[in-house]
Amino acid sequence: MEVNSFLQNEKCSPEETPVLVLAYLGDAVYDLYIRQYLIEQGITRLNVLHQKATGYVQAEKQAIAIRSLEKSLSDDEAAVVRRGRNAKSGHPKKGKDIGLYHYSTGLEALIGYLYLKRNYTRLQEVLTMAREAVDASENFELR
Numbered sequence: 001m002e003v004n005s006f007l008q009n010e011k012c013s014p015e016e017t018p019v020l021v022l023a024y025l026g027d028a029v030y031d032l033y034i035r036q037y038l039i040e041q042g043i044t045r046l047n048v049l050h051q052k053a054t055g056y057v058q059a060e061k062q063a064i065a066i067r068s069l070e071k072s073l074s075d076d077e078a079a080v081v082r083r084g085r086n087a088k089s090g091h092p093k094k095g096k097d098i099g100l101y102h103y104s105t106g107l108e109a110l111i112g113y114l115y116l117k118r119n120y121t122r123l124q125e126v127l128t129m130a131r132e133a134v135d136a137s138e139n140f141e142l143r
Contacts, residue, residue: 084109
């Protein structure tokens with residue numbers, strides 16, 4: 001499969017795609033965005049890249065991100081997040097808050113939805129706001 005073909009796939013309608021599939025795709029898009037962002041910051045040591053990326057993509061941080069975005073979402077976007085939060089998905093790691101896990105699924109579903117809609121301008125806005133919310137949550141340091 002060529003990169004160009006999966007970026008322009010017309011067979012996937014975001015409105016008809018199951019919300020957990022949107023979240024699955026959104027997880028990959030968010031992870032790629034964070035990895036690219038960290039590399040652009042000049043981080044080149046793999047163990048540091050992994051540690052920093054994990055700090056952004058864990059459920060607790062994604063829950064912070066989506067909560068900070070809630071007021072800026074359109075009605076359609078809010079509906080996708082709500083569907084993602086309410087979906088019957090897997091269970092979080094032992095000792096983790098299931099509510100935070102559900103919020104993170106909502107963020108991932110939104111990212112997958114925007115990606116499939118090919119609304120790349122809005123997707124970039126959401127990804128940037130999510131990252132900035134995580135950065136602000138603990139004075140998250142890159143180096």
